[in-house]
Amino acid sequence: MLDLTQVLAGPYCTMLLADMGADVVKIERPGGDLIRSNPPFVDDSGAEAYGGYFQSVNRGKKSIELNFGDEEDREDFLSLVEEADVLVENYRAGTMEKYDLGYETLTEYNPDLIYSSIRGFGDPRTGETDRQGQPSFDLIAQALGGVMEITGQEDGPPTKVGPGIGDLFTAALNCVGILAAVNHRAQTGEGQYVDTGMYDSMISMTERAIYQQSYTGEAPTRQGNSHPTLFPYDAFETADGYAVIAAFNDRHWSDLCDVMGRADLATEYPTTADRLKNREILRAELEEWAAERETDALVDALEGQVPAAPVQTTEEIFEDPHVHARDMLVTVEQPGSDTDVEIAGSAIKMSKTEPRPRGRAPLLDEHREELLGEEAETTADD
Template sequence: MGALSNLRVLDLTQVLAGPYCTMLLADMGADVVKIERPGGDLIRSNPPFVDDPNEEAYGGYFQSVNRGKRSIELDFADADDRADFRSLVEEADIVVENYRAGTMEKYDLGYETLTEFNPELIYSSIRGFGDPRTGETERQGQPSFDLIAQALGGVMEITGQEDGPPTKVGPGIGDLFTATLNCIGILAAVNHREQTGEGQYVDTGMYDSMISMTERAVYQQSYTGTPPTRQGNSHPTLFPYNAFETADGYAVIAAFGTNHWTEVCAAMDRADLADDYPTTADRLEHREFLRAELADWAADRTTDELVAELEGSVPVAPVQNTEDIFDDSHVHARDMLVPVDQPGTDEEVEIAGSPIKMTETPPEPRGRAPLLDEHRTEILGSTDERADAEQAADD
């Protein structure tokens, strides 16, 4: 059933941050009803596709973060569709949206209005710059994407090589981390409602979330008065903690503890380095010299050889690509690759599984992403059933 099988979520979100948040809830068993605007979520048509984009209902982007949801299509510019939405709100636990601030109010569907239909409603928003209800700023109402959030939040300034430009982190962390925090906020609000019967507004901003993620840079600025900047794959206060090029790839070594440093030196047959640089302070002071020594040693070995020499005594790992991940038995044992159907083909595709593991109610992707408006009848009823319900209400 899933730990959240008692919850119904009305999901008004699109693209990445909001759908990822509601995907987490769906994986944990919530009934997530994806309410799509006319034409559907903007990313339905995004590649990649298995074969023919004209035959397949959606691409990998949409499939990955909308699995296990149900879909209906509503146009909030239409009075009947707004009425249908309000009827769903009456029976829902949670509404999640990621429009610009003020969009829902334009349709008279904002938080305050919806709580008139359901006083215990938990209403959650994901925006670039938060909502005025929790702290008003001049940025609210501006559009934001992952790139904007990473730039403003300091992530890009501390990512990349020392002599290179500010660099975006590969995954969309401005979306994904914000979505995860929003999910935590929603679950906290559910717990509060269980204790008090009170719903509430949950607000998570992408800019705010990136500041939270760059916590190390924040305290460094406060303590030193100097803004941190790029250091490649190294760490400002730990050494060795870096990626090293091997004969056929790269491996990372995190041996900043003295016990691990001693093991690295033993593997290198360099007891002199362990003796000459015994403390963290010694190693940080001479990190450039020591990095060069490690780099020379690593370059003479393949990645597998280097990992084999250190694994078990030192934190070490190869730098893997997705092909390596698909071949990793650990990944399969942890159910981190999940097959789902790809509509429009006879194929299955694999998407990332849930990293949240629970013994009694294990989260898991609960089937493929929905077709647009696939579940209209089962969610809203047939046309005749709705007409009968409206007539009964009038009587």
């Protein structure tokens, strides 16, 4: 797999595939991926080859540095294309065509090639719009796709979701598309073009808001941690933190009322419709009950009967035995540092071909000799 991507959406997509066993060759622009120099670093940014951002989403890949403006580098690239199964790029629409390296050209060198693009607004080949060619980042995609409008407190501003879901969800969908294309080629021998747009992906992810608009004619907006059609399904402040409670069906509601010692609430508000209609009254009851208990005590009281969980910090995630039992923290080398670092493991678990990070991220141009038979200008000590 040839990976011509940088920053987050593209590298995350190819990282998923690398974890699942793909031989991913990261083809980097002169100077390398823009995020190589992004913090955090363990100790010394001058000594370490890259920061945590690059390490996390480029683990297990190979690297070669090529300049598409250089004829010799273009020829080297085309020699790799001839042997490739899949190519992924996340440039603006038209960028590859500037170098005469677009999909149509590359399929002349490799007719079976699966060519995949991740762009802010998709590619004209699959649906042309006037937004194509515009730059896009996670923030732009979340804003346009309706995510920010439905995220945040009722009386607060539109709010970005913490993780870069405009990139990450797009990347996951693109990975699915690539695997579907690989399956199609295995059955028919045909390669094809796979295109995933960030704006499109956010609309796909906010599917609830789409059907709400269609069914009710009203635009959904922010309502904090609560749910538009379920209650209780919310976060509640405890004596020492926050806990979430999801007791929206009748049985869980009855069990919650039993734990609270409030059988009267179960009797007075027995149905989902009753609870939704009176959600503010019930929220006040739950807030008062939760505020008198520490998080662990509240969760322990509900566990096994009512879905509940603490709102954890990352520090608490690192201490959670479940996380370690599921191999969700993986130790890798940090070049230029005497300390190993931990990155997120693969959430995809398989009984025969277990996905896993396959080593650290590459040094820039580290695999030139392996890929082209040429000695790399950089060394492992650079």
